[in-house]
Amino acid sequence: MATGRTHRPATRSRGIPEATVARLPLYLRALTALSERSVPTVSSEELAAAAGVNSAKLRKDFSYLGSYGTRGVGYDVEYLVYQISRELGLTQDWPVVIVGIGNLGAALANYGGFASRGFRVAALIDADPAMAGKPVAGIPVQHTDDLEKIIEDNGVSIGVIATPAGAAQQVCDRLVGAGVTSILNFAPTVLSVPDGVDVRKVDLSIELQILAFHEQRKAGEEPALETAAGDGAQPAAASREAAAAAAPAASADQGPDGDVPAVMPA
Amino acid sequence: MATGRTHRPATRSRGIPEATVARLPLYLRALTALSERSVPTVSSEELAAAAGVNSAKLRKDFSYLGSYGTRGVGYDVEYLVYQISRELGLTQDWPVVIVGIGNLGAALANYGGFASRGFRVAALIDADPAMAGKPVAGIPVQHTDDLEKIIEDNGVSIGVIATPAGAAQQVCDRLVGAGVTSILNFAPTVLSVPDGVDVRKVDLSIELQILAFHEQRKAGEEPALETAAGDGAQPAAASREAAAAAAPAASADQGPDGDVPAVMPA
DNA sequence: CAGTGTGAAAAATTTCACAGCT
């Protein structure tokens, strides 16, 4: 990679599709694993299998980053790890604060996956005075009263909300007011934030509900297999759409329009 | 298996778009809140604001379920709650097992959001003999040795994996072997499952990485902000739909649920 | 050859805008 000093051609990274951005961490994880095994290069086919996507998609994704592969050979693992890390902004340190140190907040504080990716838990904040000073994952919990000061002193721009739903918006407002511009929300609430602030949410029960939807379908129909995934052959490759794809008309579903004896609470 | 890749748009039958399915839980949550406040009806505009999406999308989503609204009036809250619940399969009880009772597993066991949506934690399973019998969230932890029996005895079809990455695939195989057909994976690994089995993943560090990507971009074009057009990546969710909301822009940068993989490192 | 990079086609999803009920 003699390109070490080549400055990125301004034309390059403009507008990477959101769908692609969402997959970069996945590629990075797979590449990191290869790197630890000292694998020098990978083909799009192999890497795609390891990341659980198909190779065409992976190549297209990488094409948005630039031409980092070698035709006939594949990609240099180390180089790609670096490029993706840089693209994701992981070559710098991101101090984050976790607000709401209950079961989930504590689990997040103990979660080792953050530190290994450039995220540093700068502080833990909770509204319960009784928790103040108590260490969780080796970090002393601080009271909500000092939230603004903590954010400012540590130059935090990313906040994690793990409070009960009722407190989420208020906490969010304070975080934003103090300068946070990216929020990861675990509370089951839709947060209102001003333009320029990013919010991503993780809702555990929503994921289960989506699974239940498909599960219900499976029960309704019998065995509907049907391989649909394009690439088979490789080990990994969980195909989520496998079931979603096949949905035989069959069963006269409930009439689309109201006549069905609507069972419903009143 | 390649081949036979004839596109079958026909199979659409009762097919609700995956993107829509992913939003149904969101609507349900908003509707439930309205229901608790005894609000009888809502317009697509109001409900959309509460769910963090725009009204056109909401109406289109509902159109896949049927015509449950009343022109000129809106939707009957109770009726819609019922219809969506039924569509999601939440009118029935879903016993689930959580495997891996570490910090995260324990947090999940204690998470109240499951029970309230029809999910019942039927059992907690861990490989550590020392944990056996110890109650977590009021439920005694059982040893992995009995995994198959537990699944069968309880008729479990949905499993949650919260083990370290290294154990995930093995646990997954056993769950599937015992009859589980839907898996929510919190381990930072791509799981291989046979056709017919659904897998959804949640990865905390991936969400943070996506935020970091956008955060980095913001820093780059620091100027006094302003809707600097030209930039491809769009930061926070636009507040275009906040029109009906209120002063603060309502934005819910909901993750592309369709497939944002998320996993967490151990 | 093997395998990347990519126009072009296909599919999925979102947004528009307005006809049509109530």
Added chain:
DNA sequence: AGCTGTGAAATTTTTCACACTG
């Protein structure tokens, strides 16, 4: 009037398939 339901257009994402290169 007010608001839903929905074709049609616009946009995004995925998949194809093959030219091109090391």
